[in-house]
Amino acid sequence: MRIGILTGGGDVPGLNPCIKAVTRRASELGWEVVGFRRGWAGPLEWNPDDPEGSEKHLMRLDPNAVRTIDRTGGTVLHSSRTNPGKVKEEDLPDFLKGKFEKNDKGLYDCTPHVLRVMEALEIDALVPIGGDDTLSYGARLHQEGMKVMSVPKTMDNDVFGTDYCIGFSTAVSRSVEHINSLRTSTGSHERIAVIELFGRNSGETALIAGYLADVDRALIAEVPFNVNRLSEQLLKDRADNPSHYSMVVVSEGAQMQGGEIVERGEADAYGHRKLGGVGELLGEEIKRITGVGIVSQSLGYMMRAGAPDALDLMVAKSYGTMAVQLLDEGKHGLMMAIRDGNYTTVPGDTCIKGQRRVDVDALYDTQAYRPRIAKVTGMPMFLY
Template sequence: MKYRGTIGILTGGGDVPGLNPAIRAVTFRALREGYRVVGIRRGWGGLVDYIPEKDADNSDHVQILTEDLVNRAGRTGGTFLHTSRTLPARLPAAALPDHLKQTYRQQINDVTPHVLRALENIGIDYLIPIGGDDTLSYAERLHREGVPVVAIPKTMDNDVPGTDYCIGFSTCVTRTIELTHTLRTTAGSHERLLVIEVFGRYAGFTAMLPTMAGAADRCVIPECPFDMEHLTALLVADRNRHPSAYAVVLVSEGATTIDEQGMSFESQEKDQYGHRKLGGIGDKVALQLKELSPQFNNGHRINVVNQRLGYLVRCGNPDAIDSIVPMAYGNLALDLILENRTGHLVALRNGCYANVPIEVVTSRKKVVIIDRYYNQERLRPKYETFHAQPTFIMTSEDATLKPTAG
């Protein structure tokens, strides 16, 4: 059978609900347009491990995608292509596969020449990476190297620049609201304060949206260091006003107090993108709330329920939005390929599907606009009007970045 070309697709970084629907959408449309579709397994790691030699067995690194295969997986969570946090531009010596150890001998290696050779050997004409700003930053590097790239944004934090929406965000918000409401029964039964740590390394969207939706009384976010005594005073007042004598705060994993020098981490180990695994700020907040509470509660200590949601909000099946948007993003990517317009990120902007130059991914951080959306005194979301706001309110960016004309 003669194909118009070969499209490669991969997923990188953390898993989110909506990845399999995106893979399904790309594959269905591409096959019907006459392309061959190849899935690259374990993100950029699949290209690092690929052996571009005749008769080499690369079945563990790439696979041909068919309608039957992607249709079975398309309704499920996670990514059946698997994922990794591999960064070929900064690959540690310990992570080098055997076939590269003679070529690359530094402690940290840029194996991009091998990745380019692997893509050529597979016969990739267009590459569709699905990932967050880390995964897509390397996609932008490949674009500069001449690889025809069309990128799709995904991340629980919704922090990829250039788009109002990233795959996985809606399910994360939905689960956060559901689990927070579930945990209320324990907090209310024991008349406690409820501290819930949620995703959000640099951006506080996953704490802000559930709070705005009524899941919590207060939220603290990475963009705005907070004062522990002030938070305690607000939560104790919230608790004492509540008929069931409890109050709830959502804490972004990247949040810091005004007295801290940096974020809270589980360990010193860094991934290839230079990130240490976040975790622990919720524990610190819970402990200090208990210790400080007597100052604001007539000398009586208030106990605390403390829960880190973690992978509970990223596992399982996608919600409605994370089933629909990936379908649209996959088709947007094929629209661009059919027009031979590469070097773009598909996007949602101001309620409309669009695309922007992929360079935006590395141009800046996407964070909550504090002056517009966060009340630093009340430690809550704020808004002046909902008119002309996007679906998720504070997730839009400055309108100076214009979508690319079709």
């Protein structure tokens, strides 16, 4: 058997260990592994009529090629937000121009080409690693007859159908570390710290990082906030603190009551514009209202920089190993998952059948803007 593997969307710590696990387990079975570079852009840009010229879009994987990759973060296969089912004209490879018709949105569906690539490369099964966007196209290929085994990853931990996605634990660990480091500067100048974290639609990263770092307030994507009430709360937090400072973390997808999500640029192939900037705007508003100086910091890519922590190493390697084991058992069309603390699988298209969001009633105080854990017994490890 020959397996194809790719990583799409944002990078997270744990991708390389998963690639390594798939490669090593497949090699033990005598199978070949081919990595597509830059996510779904790899098969989109590989030309079956020019295999030698297209070799740059592939990475041949074997135990020696992946021997040390699990010691670092990111992905050796690189990544992109390409969707071969929705390709803009300027992103269409030259050799595909004139071969497909535009749909009513002015986009090209190049899925027949991707299937031809899989056939030309003799790919028997594909292992995409990504968030719901990347995996949604994997589900599309499965519907077209391709054998697909999906692996969920995202710092936001918001892929529907699993309790855990690769990258979440490391992102929380990094966030807690940096939040606590910022206490020294914030306290030294007796300011209010506004710390922006990744989190488009789900505020779980801000919720859990804020809970563990014991910040004064945490703003999540699911609950619009009143900036005047928040400012009063932060002033009181600052007055009650012997070191005379306070801290609030905010999901990049959070929004003020009556306001809009802060985003910029053109939408990507999955309809998402870049987020970021709500922390800076919030800091300006808090300073205007309170007159107190602000420490404004977006942790951004620092949340997913560096090597994975032990939990992400464990989950990534387990997901990769499980995907190959199940293929060996003749199964496919599944997504790796953790549910109720156990490794399991769900149908591969589960990721597009719902949304995973913070359980606000159980985990959040919408008036005080802070985590409120109503119950721990019987809850998953991350209370979510």
